[in-house]
Amino acid sequence: MSDPVLETLLLPIETDAVELGDNAKVLFLRARAGKPLRLFKTTDLVCEQSFAPDRDALISQGLQVEAETEAAGFDAVLLLPGRQRQEARAQIARAVSKVREGGLVLACAPNTEGAKTLEKDLAALLGRVDKISKNKCRVIWETVNAETLDKSLLETWLELDEPRPILGGDYVSRPGVFAWDRIDPASRLLAGLLPETLKGKGADLGAGIGYLARTVFEIAPKVTGIDLYEAEKRALDLARENLSAFKGKRAMNGIWSDVTKGIEGPYDFIVSNPPFHQAGKADRADVGQGFIRAASAGLKPGGDFYMVANRHLPYERTLAECFAVVEQLADEGGYKVIKAIKRKGGR
Numbered sequence: 331m332s333d334p335v336l337e338t339l340l341l342p343i344e345t346d347a348v349e350l351g352d353n354a355k356v357l358f359l360r361a362r363a364g365k366p367l368r369l370f371k372t373t374d375l376v377c378e379q380s381f382a383p384d385r386d387a388l389i390s391q392g393l394q395v396e397a398e399t400e401a402a403g404f405d406a407v408l409l410l411p412g413r414q415r416q417e418a419r420a421q422i423a424r425a426v427s428k429v430r431e432g433g434l435v436l437a438c439a440p441n442t443e444g445a446k447t448l449e450k451d452l453a454a455l456l457g458r459v460d461k462i463s464k465n466k467c468r469v470i471w472e473t474v475n476a477e478t479l480d481k482s483l484l485e486t487w488l489e490l491d492e493p494r495p496i497l498g499g500d501y502v503s504r505p506g507v508f509a510w511d512r513i514d515p516a517s518r519l520l521a522g523l524l525p526e527t528l529k530g531k532g533a534d535l536g537a538g539i540g541y542l543a544r545t546v547f548e549i550a551p552k553v554t555g556i557d558l559y560e561a562e563k564r565a566l567d568l569a570r571e572n573l574s575a576f577k578g579k580r581a582m583n584g585i586w587s588d589v590t591k592g593i594e595g596p597y598d599f600i601v602s603n604p605p606f607h608q609a610g611k612a613d614r615a616d617v618g619q620g621f622i623r624a625a626s627a628g629l630k631p632g633g634d635f636y637m638v639a640n641r642h643l644p645y646e647r648t649l650a651e652c653f654a655v656v657e658q659l660a661d662e663g664g665y666k667v668i669k670a671i672k673r674k675g676g677r
Contacts, residue, residue: 333362333364333366334440334465334466334467335362335410335438335439335440335465335467336362336364336366336367336410336438337364337366337465338438338462338464338465338467338468338469339366339408339410339436339437339438339467339469340366340367340369340408341462341464341469342436342460342462342469342471343369343436344366344369345462347460347462347471348434348436348471350405350406350434351405353371353374354374354405354406355374355376355403355404355405355406356370356374356375356376356404356405356406356407356408357375357376357378357399357401357404357406357407357408357425357428357429358375358376358377358378358407358408358409359378359407359408359409359410359421359424359425359428360378360379360381360384360409360410360411360412360421361377361378361379361384361388361393361395361408361410362379362384362387362388362410363384363387363388363390363391363393367391367393372392372393372394373394375393375394376394376396376399376401376404377393377394377395377396378395378396378397378398378399379395379396379397380397380398380562380563380564381561381562381563382561382562382563382586382587382588383561383588383590385397386588386591397563397586399428401428402427402428402429402430403428403429403430404428404429404430404433405429405430405433405434406429406433406434406435406436407425407426407428407429407433407434407435407436408425408436408437409421409422409425409435409436409437409438410437410438410439411437411439411444411448412506413443413444414505414506414510415444415447415505416490416491416505416506417490417491417504417505417506418444418447418448418451419451419487419490420487420488420489420490420491420492420505420506421491422435422437422448422451422452422455422487423455423483423484423487423488423490424488425437426455426456426474426479426484427484427488429474430474431474431475431476432473432474432475433473433474434471434472434473434474435452435456435471435472435473435474436469436470436471437452437469437470437471438467438468438469438470439467439468440466440467441463441466441467441468442466445463445467445468445470446468448468448470449461449468449470452470452472453470453472454480454483455479455480455483455484455487456472456473456474456475456478456479456480457472457475457478457479457480458472458478459471459472460472490505491504491505491506492504493568493571496510496511496512497512497513501539501540501541501568501572502539502568502571502572503539503568504564504568506564507538507539507562507564507565507568508538508562508565508605509538510539513541514603515663515665516603516638516639516640516665517538517541517542517603517638519638519660519662519663519665519667520542520601520603520636520637520638520667521541521542521545523636523659523660523667524542524545524546524549524550524601524636525550526549526550526551527550527552528546528549528550528552528553528598528599528634529550529552529553529554529598529599530552530553530554530597530598530599531553531554531555531556531557531581531597531598532546532553532555532556532557532597532598532599532600532601533556533557533558533559533593533594533595533597533599533600533601533625533628534546534556534557534558534559534600534601534602535559535589535593535600535601535602535604535621535624535625536559536560536561536589536602536603536604536605536621537558537559537560537565537566537569537584538560538565538569538603539565539568539569539572540558540568540569540570540572540573541572542601542602542603543556543558543569543573543582543601544572544573544576546601547573547576547580553580554580554581555580555581555582555583556580556581556582556583557582557583557584557585557593557594557597558570558573558582558583558584558585559585559587559589559593560584560585560586560587561586561587561588561589561605563586566584566585566586569584570582570584589604589620589621589624590616590617590620590621590623590624591624592624592627592628593624593625593627593628594628595627595628595629595630596628596629596630596633597628597629597630597633598629598630598633598634599629599633599634599635599636600625600628600629600633600634600635600636601635601636601637602621602625602635602636602637602638603637603638603639604617604618604621604622604637604639605617605618606618606639606640606643615643615644615645618639618643618645619645619648621637622635622637622645622648622649622652622670623648623652625637625652625670626652626653626670626672629672630672631672631673631674632671632672632674633671633672634669634670634671634672635653635668635669635670635671635672636659636667636668636669637667637668637670638665638666638667638668639665639666639668640664640665640666641661641664641665641666645668649668649670652670652672653670653671653672653673654671654672654673654674655669655670655671656668656669656670657669657670
């Protein structure tokens, strides 16, 4: 599949609008895999990616991937920033901090997802920028010059996505993770319907910052442990911190992975608020359907699966294919909560 944002990001290099030079060392922040990356030698490109599906795709392309690189002094830094404003500004500042004096920063975003703001922000840091618009996207670039760099703004923006207390200090979160400064209503609805009778070992698929897993520990004393599956490592690190009060009392295991590729187990129960977006704004029902199949495969016969989803998402057929019993527990505020039971002695 084509990736217009990635293709546009690399236009200045492909068209010789900028020159990297031979054997340039390049860092790609929030990297995504794709054919355009064949432009680089794999030994000269470091990809930073904390989102497991994108990490896996980059690795399959033979690229070097790190969740968070400590190296600096790169000749060029590429960036596909997130949509959340504070996170995006922190990523821009991080890109600038990782490049050598005289090195190049290139960033790209769709026109409908903050391209104009990205241009203004990079210009505010570096003094000026060049740009190309194509594929309904905009790529912005500039060299880093100490004389024109706004060092005070750089330091301020570098701290914008740092972890911080939220909800009166009950949780720790950071900009860029899902529902970063609140408990989203879908998870809250599901949490209120989870029974105190849950027991044994469970899993939370798409654990986020750990709200559902922590709720299970708080209400169900017979639960012995939970495996937390989360694709975004930044969220998983927060979940570990938010569950620290249970460390040594209940078994916990954080698993940085793409749930749709399968889970471990077998589990006595599973809870989940599956994501329905990845890159871009379009609904991705296939992701939630993958979560349902993974839950079915990972449960013990007779095990329970509790999930919440937006009312309009088409999950019922997949649930009926994978589980012996499917029951809707709630339909409220645009969300549906479903309990499904795996067939005993079956798949």
